[in-house]
Amino acid sequence: MLLWQEKKDQDILNDSPVCNINIEKSYRALELEKTMGIEWAFDDDNPLDTFFYLRACIAEAISIPSGKILPIPTGIYPHLVSPKYEIEVRSFSTLVYQEGLVVADGVSCFNYGFRNEIWVLLENKNDQAQIIQPAKKIALFSVIERPRMVIKYVDEIEKIDWKTRSQGYIQKIKTKIGKQLNPGDPKGPNRHAPKEVYSESYTRDDIQKIVESNKNES
Numbered sequence: 001m002l003l004w005q006e007k008k009d010q011d012i013l014n015d016s017p018v019c020n021i022n023i024e025k026s027y028r029a030l031e032l033e034k035t036m037g038i039e040w041a042f043d044d045d046n047p048l049d050t051f052f053y054l055r056a057c058i059a060e061a062i063s064i065p066s067g068k069i070l071p072i073p074t075g076i077y078p079h080l081v082s083p084k085y086e087i088e089v090r091s092f093s094t095l096v097y098q099e100g101l102v103v104a105d106g107v108s109c110f111n112y113g114f115r116n117e118i119w120v121l122l123e124n125k126n127d128q129a130q131i132i133q134p135a136k137k138i139a140l141f142s143v144i145e146r147p148r149m150v151i152k153y154v155d156e157i158e159k160i161d162w163k164t165r166s167q168g169y170i171q172k173i174k175t176k177i178g179k180q181l182n183p184g185d186p187k188g189p190n191r192h193a194p195k196e197v198y199s200e201s202y203t204r205d206d207i208q209k210i211v212e213s214n215k216n217e218s
Helices: 002-012 027-036 095-098 168-181 202-216
Strands: 021-023 053-054 062-064 069-073 075-078 085-091 101-103 107-110 119-124 130-132 138-143
Touching: 021 027, 027 107, 062 069, 075 085, 085 095, 095 101, 107 138, 119 138
Parallel strands: none
Antiparallel strands: 021 075, 053 138, 062 130, 069 119, 085 107, 085 138, 101 119
């Protein structure tokens, strides 16, 4: 049953686009392979995983004080073969939960032109110092396909008739202080704010009265 499921999962991946990446291991990573008896390679626990683990490529344990950010080398030099893709490095949720260590810039992006070692900016949000041991899993490595962007500059972007909840705080800020930021803007801070559409509401009693009124008229 397990083999059948694995074959089914692999068949799903056959139609997926392929991102080829060449990986060079750093000198320190190769040394850690010898001294620690591990292979400095990406774990492949599940063929459907969309990420791999990045490890701390350090010879000795280091401490990250509470509230501080420390750059950690990973021993990985990536080369994206196609410019259609971009590497993303983000927080490892288990590390966040257990030790309060996060990728400081949220998501670190490395594009086709990046030809260097990946370093991870680890931030300690714990109230105590945290220790990073050699080869510790510190972040997640994944790729995303990026479409080619074609930019066109216009005098005014197209308005939308419905209200969106996406980043709604921005319009609230602009409504409050927009005139202070751009006092000379003739269109004002609310030019792209959707108009509020109000509808009359009825209580259960109101509806019952209307029904009774219609009965009487008939």
